[in-house]
Amino acid sequence: MIKIGVLGLQGAVREHIRSIEANGVEGIVVKRTEQLDELDGLIIPGGESTTMRRLIDKYHFFEPLKQFAEAGKPIFGTCAGLILLATRIQGQDSNHLALMDMTVERNAFGRQRESFEVELDISGVADGYEAVFIRAPYIVDVGEGTNVLATYQSKIVAAQQGNFLACAFHPELTDDHRLTGHFVKMVEESKKSLASS
C-alpha cells in the first residue's frame, strides 16, 4: 500500500492526512527522520516557512529531506511548503530545500487580503477547483523544466517539476481532494518506476 507522510513539525497536518486518506492511501504524520524510510511520498504543509525551516534544522530533517528527494520520491509543498521547495525567494539571498526551479514571493497577495477563496482551473488535474489562500505566496517565475499548472490574476499559484508539486493555496482545507489525488498518482507512478529500476 502507498504511504504518504505529512511533515508534522508545524502547520495544517491532520487536514492533509484526511485528504490523503480520502484518496484511498495511508497518511502518516512525520515527526522523526527515521519515518521517512517507510514513505513513498511526502507533503510539506502550510504554516510559516521561517518557523518550519527552524524546526527542520532543530530536528535534523534538512539532509534526510534532500536525500528523500534525491532518491526519486515525490514531494508536494503547499503554501509555506512551496516556499521551502523554491530555489529563489524574492528579496532574500538564502533559500531552503531548493528543489524546484522557481522564484517565489512571500505574502504576495497583500495584508488586506489575508485569506480568500477562488475557483481555479488546474491544468490536467481539475476544473472549477475550490482554492483557499491564506497569507499566500505566489510563484514569480519558473525555470524551463517546471510546468505551470494554475494561475490566479496572472500569478502562478501551482506548478510541477518532475516529482515535485507545489501550490500557493491550501488543498487540505476543503472537501475537494483532486489536487492531493494528483499527487497520490505521482507517488504511485514513482513507486512503480523505482521498483522496476
Ligand code: GLN
Ligand atoms: N506566509 C507564510 C510564509 O511565508 C505562508 C502562509 C501559509 O502557509 N498559509 O511562510
